[in-house]
Amino acid sequence: MSGAGEFRPVVEDPAEVTPAWMTTALRGGGEALSVSALAYEQIGTGQTGACYRFHLQGEGAGPRTVILKTAAGTLEQRARVRRGYRAEVYFYQALADTARIRTPRCWHAAMTDDAQAFTLVLEDASPATPGAQERGCSSGQAAEALRNLVGLHAPFWNSAILDEGPSWLATDAARAAMLAQIHATATDRFIARFEQQLDAAETNVLRRVAEVVPRWLLDPQGPRSLLHGDYRLDNLLFPTAADGPVMAVDWQTLDIGLPGRDLAYFIVTALDTEQRRASEAALVQTYHDQLRASGVRDYGLDACRDDYRRGMLQAPFITVIGCALATGERSESADRMFLSMARRAIHAIKDLEVLQLFSAGA
Missing domain, CATH: 3.90.1200 (Aminoglycoside 3'-phosphotransferase; Chain: A, domain 2)
Known part of the structure; x- marks a missing residue:
């Protein structure tokens, strides 16, 4: 589990996300929120990824809910779709600012070198x-x-x-x-x-x-x-x-x-x-x-x-x-x-x- 003194950009289990981890991820995307407590639940039924809504408590301006998206499936299944993981991370890292299509704001986008695991922290568009x-x-x-x-x-x-x-x-x-x-x-x-x-x-x-x-x-x-x-x-x-x-x-x-x-x-x-x-x-x-x-x-x-x-x-x-x-x-x-x-x-x-x-x- 990530502690206050370390930050692993890619997490595969939402239980690994601590207040310190989320604070670092949000600040990397320009938010000043200091997260002091959080809770989450899984949402959706994605076929190649898993999404979780995180409820945040803390001090400073920033979102009180965000979406965490990670890889899903076995390593064999992930290997078949890792180009997709690479593509999504690349879009948010390099292309989203040029595009004018409406898409969630992304505060954090990272993946492993083998592209079989990734982590996104995205805007929660609820109640949409x-x-x-x-x-x-x-x-x-x-x-x-x-x-x-x-x-x-x-x-x-x-x-x-x-x-x-x-x-x-x-x-x-x-x-x-x-x-x-x-x-x-x-x-x-x-x-x-x-x-x-x-x-x-x-x-x-x-x-x-x-x-x-x-x-x-x-x-x-x-x-x-x-x-x-x-x-x-x-x-x-x-x-x-x-x-x-x-x-x-x-x-x-x-x-x-x-x-x-x-x-x-x-x-x-x-x-x-x-x-x-x-x-x-x-x-x-x-x-x-x-x-x-x-x-x-x-x-x-x-x-x-x-x-x-x-x-x-x-x-x-x-x-x-x-x-x-x-x-x-x-x-x-x-x-x-x-x-x-x-x-x-x-x-x-x-x-x-x-x-x-x-x-x-x-």
């Missing part, structure tokens, strides 16, 4: 609550989430900053081949896991997606920006007031690529099929209008619509990999979430004939 994939959201909430997404994309739009980051952040041919293999294996596991719920047509779409993913990952068309990678309802905090500001969390899928991937992934997984069909044109327009208002001028609406379509494979890609690599225990609620996301993606891919864009000879 996360969205729910299976339930979906209103069109107004979706529009606000997309306006917030532009706060990530616009500052990094075709920016040289993207080339100055660590080499592991970009997807080169070697990484694309590795991801394609992971996705192919994950697809087989996903289909086996849900063989009683998926019909033959749905299974066929998922297998065809796996066939074209290698080409899709290296598709050179369109602009580049920083991507959240998993911009979906469960990773968004919504305020109690309807259609108010949204805050994005969970940066473990940080990537560089076509902004339409985040755009399509959110719309397709957040809305049920009929709602998506009725509102997707207006939502893409909302996203494009916000891009223009944020200074992205050389990008037409038709190009945005095309990139929305090209980016749609992000939905099955992340869904099946996320299901296969999840470190949390399998549950009925998680199964319903993954299945709802996959089905919504399958319908959208068929509606917009997305697979034809990446088939042989296209």
Whole structure:
């Protein structure tokens, strides 16, 4: 346990966090609070990390509750997702100040050299609550989430900053081949896991997606920006007031690529099929209008619509990999979430004939 005379930047057990540890972490992020006592409880059911709300007592200005986020799962499970740990820590350490997307303030971000353990001390956004994939959201909430997404994309739009980051952040041919293999294996596991719920047509779409993913990952068309990678309802905090500001969390899928991937992934997984069909044109327009208002001028609406379509494979890609690599225990609620996301993606891919864009000879 950390005492007053030492400070280990990475803790793996919330019980290791003492008032002295928390005081040092907060002061490193610019707070003057001297913590004299604390208590915590676990919150959420993250698949690759664990979150705890800490209640703080002390003297001086500063937050009275914070969120501590750590790694979760066995060492073997952590090894499979350590790029995600590295990405989230890197976002808060190096990129969050440039981004204009609303995300929790971070006072402390650290990880071990092998990237299998990390610790974040983040702003507690309560009473805001996360969205729910299976339930979906209103069109107004979706529009606000997309306006917030532009706060990530616009500052990094075709920016040289993207080339100055660590080499592991970009997807080169070697990484694309590795991801394609992971996705192919994950697809087989996903289909086996849900063989009683998926019909033959749905299974066929998922297998065809796996066939074209290698080409899709290296598709050179369109602009580049920083991507959240998993911009979906469960990773968004919504305020109690309807259609108010949204805050994005969970940066473990940080990537560089076509902004339409985040755009399509959110719309397709957040809305049920009929709602998506009725509102997707207006939502893409909302996203494009916000891009223009944020200074992205050389990008037409038709190009945005095309990139929305090209980016749609992000939905099955992340869904099946996320299901296969999840470190949390399998549950009925998680199964319903993954299945709802996959089905919504399958319908959208068929509606917009997305697979034809990446088939042989296209």
